[in-house]
Amino acid sequence: MTGGPLEGVKVIDLTTVVVGPICTRTLGDQGASVIKVEAPGGDILRYLAAGSRTKAMSGKFINFNRNKRSIVLDIKQAEGLAALKRLIATADVFVSNVRPAALARAGLDAAALHQLNPRLIHCGIVAFGAGGRYAGRPAYDPIIQSLSGVAGTFERAIGEPRFVPMVMTDHIAGLVAAQSIGFALFRREKTGRGESIEVPMFETMASFVASEHLGAATFEPPEGPSGDARLLSKDYRPLPTKDGFITVRPNDNRQAFAFFDAIGRPELKTDPRFTDPLTRTRNAADYFDVQVQALAERTTADWLEIFAKADVPAAGYNRIDDLLEDPHLGDVGFWLQDDHPTEGRIRRTRTPVTFGGGMRDATLPAPQLGAQTREVLAEAGYAAEEIARMLADGAAA
Amino acid sequence: MTGGPLEGVKVIDLTTVVVGPICTRTLGDQGASVIKVEAPGGDILRYLAAGSRTKAMSGKFINFNRNKRSIVLDIKQAEGLAALKRLIATADVFVSNVRPAALARAGLDAAALHQLNPRLIHCGIVAFGAGGRYAGRPAYDPIIQSLSGVAGTFERAIGEPRFVPMVMTDHIAGLVAAQSIGFALFRREKTGRGESIEVPMFETMASFVASEHLGAATFEPPEGPSGDARLLSKDYRPLPTKDGFITVRPNDNRQAFAFFDAIGRPELKTDPRFTDPLTRTRNAADYFDVQVQALAERTTADWLEIFAKADVPAAGYNRIDDLLEDPHLGDVGFWLQDDHPTEGRIRRTRTPVTFGGGMRDATLPAPQLGAQTREVLAEAGYAAEEIARMLADGAAA
Numbered sequence: 185m186t187g188g189p190l191e192g193v194k195v196i197d198l199t200t201v202v203v204g205p206i207c208t209r210t211l212g213d214q215g216a217s218v219i220k221v222e223a224p225g226g227d228i229l230r231y232l233a234a235g236s237r238t239k240a241m242s243g244k245f246i247n248f249n250r251n252k253r254s255i256v257l258d259i260k261q262a263e264g265l266a267a268l269k270r271l272i273a274t275a276d277v278f279v280s281n282v283r284p285a286a287l288a289r290a291g292l293d294a295a296a297l298h299q300l301n302p303r304l305i306h307c308g309i310v311a312f313g314a315g316g317r318y319a320g321r322p323a324y325d326p327i328i329q330s331l332s333g334v335a336g337t338f339e340r341a342i343g344e345p346r347f348v349p350m351v352m353t354d355h356i357a358g359l360v361a362a363q364s365i366g367f368a369l370f371r372r373e374k375t376g377r378g379e380s381i382e383v384p385m386f387e388t389m390a391s392f393v394a395s396e397h398l399g400a401a402t403f404e405p406p407e408g409p410s411g412d413a414r415l416l417s418k419d420y421r422p423l424p425t426k427d428g429f430i431t432v433r434p435n436d437n438r439q440a441f442a443f444f445d446a447i448g449r450p451e452l453k454t455d456p457r458f459t460d461p462l463t464r465t466r467n468a469a470d471y472f473d474v475q476v477q478a479l480a481e482r483t484t485a486d487w488l489e490i491f492a493k494a495d496v497p498a499a500g501y502n503r504i505d506d507l508l509e510d511p512h513l514g515d516v517g518f519w520l521q522d523d524h525p526t527e528g529r530i531r532r533t534r535t536p537v538t539f540g541g542g543m544r545d546a547t548l549p550a551p552q553l554g555a556q557t558r559e560v561l562a563e564a565g566y567a568a569e570e571i572a573r574m575l576a577d578g579a580a581a
Numbered sequence: 582m583t584g585g586p587l588e589g590v591k592v593i594d595l596t597t598v599v600v601g602p603i604c605t606r607t608l609g610d611q612g613a614s615v616i617k618v619e620a621p622g623g624d625i626l627r628y629l630a631a632g633s634r635t636k637a638m639s640g641k642f643i644n645f646n647r648n649k650r651s652i653v654l655d656i657k658q659a660e661g662l663a664a665l666k667r668l669i670a671t672a673d674v675f676v677s678n679v680r681p682a683a684l685a686r687a688g689l690d691a692a693a694l695h696q697l698n699p700r701l702i703h704c705g706i707v708a709f710g711a712g713g714r715y716a717g718r719p720a721y722d723p724i725i726q727s728l729s730g731v732a733g734t735f736e737r738a739i740g741e742p743r744f745v746p747m748v749m750t751d752h753i754a755g756l757v758a759a760q761s762i763g764f765a766l767f768r769r770e771k772t773g774r775g776e777s778i779e780v781p782m783f784e785t786m787a788s789f790v791a792s793e794h795l796g797a798a799t800f801e802p803p804e805g806p807s808g809d810a811r812l813l814s815k816d817y818r819p820l821p822t823k824d825g826f827i828t829v830r831p832n833d834n835r836q837a838f839a840f841f842d843a844i845g846r847p848e849l850k851t852d853p854r855f856t857d858p859l860t861r862t863r864n865a866a867d868y869f870d871v872q873v874q875a876l877a878e879r880t881t882a883d884w885l886e887i888f889a890k891a892d893v894p895a896a897g898y899n900r901i902d903d904l905l906e907d908p909h910l911g912d913v914g915f916w917l918q919d920d921h922p923t924e925g926r927i928r929r930t931r932t933p934v935t936f937g938g939g940m941r942d943a944t945l946p947a948p949q950l951g952a953q954t955r956e957v958l959a960e961a962g963y964a965a966e967e968i969a970r971m972l973a974d975g976a977a978a
Contacts, residue, residue: 503737537761567607
């Protein structure tokens, strides 16, 4: 069997920037045929973020838009909107990260979409769920990090709120959207019917944070303060060694006691602060102090050898660029190079998940703006002269 | 239609701590029937993390294990292992986060599982992919944060490597595992065949980080340094106002120019550093300086009103506990309370994603250790006397 698990699934992708493109890239990586519908100006991510060889193809855009074809439609023109609807009518999945009010104005609300294509799965990725007072507000990743408590976890740990230096909430919501589409595709095989899915970023991330940090506030009344003390320590970080950093995580009793032996502090095995997971959680600050003091005494390489022998979970520290040289990633063929048709030689990562039942075997390069406009319109049944007229009118480009 | 999209899917869950339980909770939340198979001592998360009313039911365990039933099997005993295999033989999905060598020793490698149940989807969540030199090493979330570059993004931003104060890589890999299972369930409807899936945490997170931060190093040779400068700034954080914090994200030109007007600096609209997204990315530090200076001048409430009028994306800042009082989350019914059969009154979050085709309608409370051992064995066809013997022998508990 060739092709990924989503082989044969046709996706119309009306999304931009990160949250939507991550969702549709995931679907494409797993075998779906993804048609990226862009406005005449193109996805803003083409121009954002550092690094570009030609003007509408930033490194970040390339990473988030492989395995897609691009069609440019001006859906403010009647013919452009009609073409989008024609594409949707024969698709399996339609993904949008447009505000719902704008979709409704274009005649693409849930009821209209169901009318157009009863088997369609529509996934609307929104910042805030319908029915709540923030619904319809604009949002980017840091807005969601700020509201969902992600930034707040840093204030507990280091005294000031911070964002994770990644578009993490977009990325996670995009993965959850792809997940939800998979579940709905499975259900459609049984029922024959499509459905509308709402993936709200704020609620998705509030759930993420709450699952981790409600802690004692899971109980009503609370049994103590919210938060997992081990994660909220100022020393929850790669710790300095004599020549760099190391991460060590002695978690269960065997690991903790082997760690105490390895650092030459066997007496701590009977210290009442550290006798079991619960006491080590309660005395997280002291447990970190022991680690900070000990680890500074030797080099990273020395410690890694010692902890490997003791079977204590430990690892070195990779900066972003170190990933390119990591020997394990080399072994598993993580880094690939392609010749992009317009951008030249580029690096990309292979899909990290392996499906024994078969993987997508050919990768499409991230498309130039509108590179497949003619091809996609022709596949949708438009005649050559209709396509030419749409291009002349600017309804397509 | 009642029940979630995965209604009717039977999942055998041989996982502990976070990465596996997040995967299977997601499947359960969406309607699957999840049987959590625990060793006699139980999932260590029952005892970890702050907050507990009874001894084997921490707040974190409760959050990650709703919608599951628990059966205790000692798979080191022949009868216990036989029972696990009997459960797997009639399941749709088997999820493990056990090291592959241990699975193989128990006769649960991919070939044996396929023999046992050709329609089975086995998802093996591992720290490191097979075929690479780190394969089989023990790992916890901070190990993966350290190796995958997550911690490294903080060194670029604030001068020291740090972990995100959440078990973020476990959480994300768990979501990706659930996503992958959904895709494989969809494929199985077409092919009638199961498959084995490998979800390696390290590769999954290295892909996450690389997608965001390869940037100019996407190109070979690189067009510049890796990293998205906007995200790696020391000022990428909720910024101080006169009385608290605010997050503002003027991204496209309309938003940026409206922001300059709103802060009384209209002259910046023609400043060559800030004329378009690309120049604002290149001059990210200066753009942040403008924000830091201006925002300190007024209160959060004042700024939110001003930015709302100007349609500039902005939001306040929620600490973990503020989530409990957030008015939007109140509107959408995000927080629910249940009476847990042994733990009393608890809070939980509703499933953030909404499926128009129907949602799981009843929530199972996180189970006491082995609470459904008898029930699950009986469903698997064990007679009452067989169950009694297994309980007496300690093969089940």
